Amino acid sequence: MFSSKPFILTRKRSTSRNAMVVLLAAFIGLTLALHGKDKVGTAEKKGNFTHENVYSNPALGMTIALPGAWQFFEKETQKRMGVGEKHEEPSKPDPACKGPFCAGTEIDVALLSKELPSKGAIFLIGYKVPKEFLDRRRYPLKMFAEAMANDSVEGGNWIISAPLAPCELDKKPAYRLLVHKPVPGGEGKGFGYVAESSGYVFLLVGTVPDIVSGYPEQLQSALENMKLSAGMAQ
Numbered sequence: 001m002f003s004s005k006p007f008i009l010t011r012k013r014s015t016s017r018n019a020m021v022v023l024l025a026a027f028i029g030l031t032l033a034l035h036g037k038d039k040v041g042t043a044e045k046k047g048n049f050t051h052e053n054v055y056s057n058p059a060l061g062m063t064i065a066l067p068g069a070w071q072f073f074e075k076e077t078q079k080r081m082g083v084g085e086k087h088e089e090p091s092k093p094d095p096a097c098k099g100p101f102c103a104g105t106e107i108d109v110a111l112l113s114k115e116l117p118s119k120g121a122i123f124l125i126g127y128k129v130p131k132e133f134l135d136r137r138r139y140p141l142k143m144f145a146e147a148m149a150n151d152s153v154e155g156g157n158w159i160i161s162a163p164l165a166p167c168e169l170d171k172k173p174a175y176r177l178l179v180h181k182p183v184p185g186g187e188g189k190g191f192g193y194v195a196e197s198s199g200y201v202f203l204l205v206g207t208v209p210d211i212v213s214g215y216p217e218q219l220q221s222a223l224e225n226m227k228l229s230a231g232m233a234q
Contacts (some may be wrong), residue, residue: 045107045126046072055111060126060197061229066111067218073112073121100133100201102143109203120208120219126200134199141201142166145194146177148203157181158190169195170228178211189216197228 047057052069056062094102107126113119133139143165162178174195182190190207206223208216 014191028092046109052114055109055122057124059107060200060202061227062197063227063229064222066122066222067215067226068119069114070111071114071121073110075110078110082226100129103125103128108198117209119212119215120206122207122219122223124202126202128199129201131199134196140173141173141194141196143146144196144201145177148194148201149175149177149192161189167193167224168223169193169226171226172197176224187211189220191223195224195228198230 011136042059044058047055047059047062049070050056050063052071053066055064055066055070087118101168104127105125107124109124111122111124113121144162158179158181160177161180162176164175164177167174167176172195174193177192179192180192181188188211189210190205192203192205194201194203196202204223206219208219210216
């Protein structure tokens with residue numbers, strides 16, 4: 001059986017770790033209004049809102065109908081709010097790197113509920129992996145899930161509620177990891193999913209402060225009922 005160790009050694013650790021730990025831990029009780037927008041990647045990779053509650057990502061063929069109104073959570077807005085990653089200069093590709101994540105993330109999108117205080121945040125990162133790593137007999141999706149989800153929780157203040165387990169997103173194989181943040185420190189819930197679509201392997205993370213009765217379940221249900229069709233050719 002293929003070991004997950006090469007995935008951990010060759011991927012961009014800071015990106016996937018922050019995508020789970022920082023992005024889960026930073027969005028409990030957000031209260032600031034949002035304004036301004038960045039240009040993040042190409043339009044099909046960033047996606048768009050067809051309605052205030054419907055997010056679509058053409059590159060992944062992904063469509064999610066969300067509870068309530070949502071908007072993009074831009075990097076500059078995150079910086080003003082004191083959350084997210086510290087600015088780092090992009091690293092040059094390592095010519096010796098042979099793993100599936102060597103090229104880094106091609107999709108990096110954040111969404112935030114428009115309500116104040118915010119009810120939740122969603123983060124999506126995607127890797128366009130080389131064709132040889134799409135062979136699921138040699139490289140099972142679980143290996144990607146362990147590298148992108150389980151390993152990313154280490155060192156955070158979140159507690160695993162349910163271990164990494166197989167699930168389905170639009171009848172396609174996926175893996176889910178559920179976490180929670182106990183009081184003191186702000187009670188919250190988080191759910192992460194690893195799946196693949198259109199040659200991408202992606203990590204989708206939803207996090208909510210557990211202050212609105214039933215809302216964590218609503219957001220989790222919305223993510224798990226996403227639609228995944230064939231994405232746009234890259």
